[in-house]
Amino acid sequence: MNILVIHGPNLHLLGRRKPEIYGRTTLAALNASIKRHSAKLGFKTRIFQANGEGEIIDLLTANSAWADALVINPAAYTHYSYAIRDAIEALGLPAVEVHLSDISEREPFRRTSVTKPVCRAQFKGEGAFSYFKALDFCAGLK
Numbered sequence: 395m396n397i398l399v400i401h402g403p404n405l406h407l408l409g410r411r412k413p414e415i416y417g418r419t420t421l422a423a424l425n426a427s428i429k430r431h432s433a434k435l436g437f438k439t440r441i442f443q444a445n446g447e448g449e450i451i452d453l454l455t456a457n458s459a460w461a462d463a464l465v466i467n468p469a470a471y472t473h474y475s476y477a478i479r480d481a482i483e484a485l486g487l488p489a490v491e492v493h494l495s496d497i498s499e500r501e502p503f504r505r506t507s508v509t510k511p512v513c514r515a516q517f518k519g520e521g522a523f524s525y526f527k528a529l530d531f532c533a534g535l536k
Contacts, residue, residue: 395435395436395437395438395462395463395532395533395535396437396438396439396440396460396461396462396463397432397437397438397439397440397461397462397463397464397465397529397532398439398440398442398453398454398457398458398460398461398463398464398465398487399425399428399439399440399441399442399464399465399466399525400441400442400443400444400450400453400454400464400465400466400467400468401421401441401442401443401444401467401469402443402444402445402450402466402467402468402469402470402471402472403444403445403446403469403470403471404445404469404470405421405443405467405469406421406443406445407421408420408421408424408494409421409423419521419522421443424522424525425441427522427525427526428441428522428525428526428529429441431525431526431529432529435529435530435532435533437529437532437533440457440460440461442457447471447475447477447478448477450468450471450478450481451477451478451481454478454481454482454485454487455481455485458485458487461487462487462488462532462535463487463488463489463490463532463535464482464485464487464488464489464490465489465490465492465525465528465529465532466482466489466490466491466492466509466513467491467492467493467494467525468491468509471509472491472493472497472504472507472508472509472510473503473504473506473507473508474508475508475509476508478509479508479509479511479512482509482512482513483512488514488532488535489512489513489514490513490514490515490516490517490528490531490532491507491509491510491513491515491516491517491528492516492517492518492524492525492527492528493516493517493518493519493524494518494519494520494521494522494524495518495519496518496519497518497519498518498519499519514531514535515528515531517531
């Protein structure tokens with residue numbers, strides 16, 4: 395199974411940005427963990443990080459023929475990007491939304507996800523384990 399993993403804006407700052415919320419793990423370390431977990435499941439992965447909304451949509455489109463499923467952390471775009479939501483829906487890939495922090499326990503503006511309705515599941519609040527749970531969920535899609 396081929397899994398496309400997309401990290402949204404500011405996730406390149408992991409380890410430095412608000413470590414009390416997002417942890418001290420860097421994006422490189424998170425990606426290495428995702429690759430290890432994926433390999434255990436027999437998956438191939440492509441992992442990208444993008445800060446721009448259009449860039450994320452371009453990555454989704456460019457990799458949709460290769461991917462069997464999508465694991466996406468839209469980050470701040472979770473709360474208002476109908477463009478990313480529409481791209482996920484249009485491409486028809488089984489998608490799983492992930493968040494390092496528990497967005498339902500954060501500021502009021504972070505509690506709404508416009509992308510969740512076009513995803514099969516959402517995992518949040520468990521740091522890297524949110525990604526691992528998403529990958530495990532994808533294993534059940536086989």
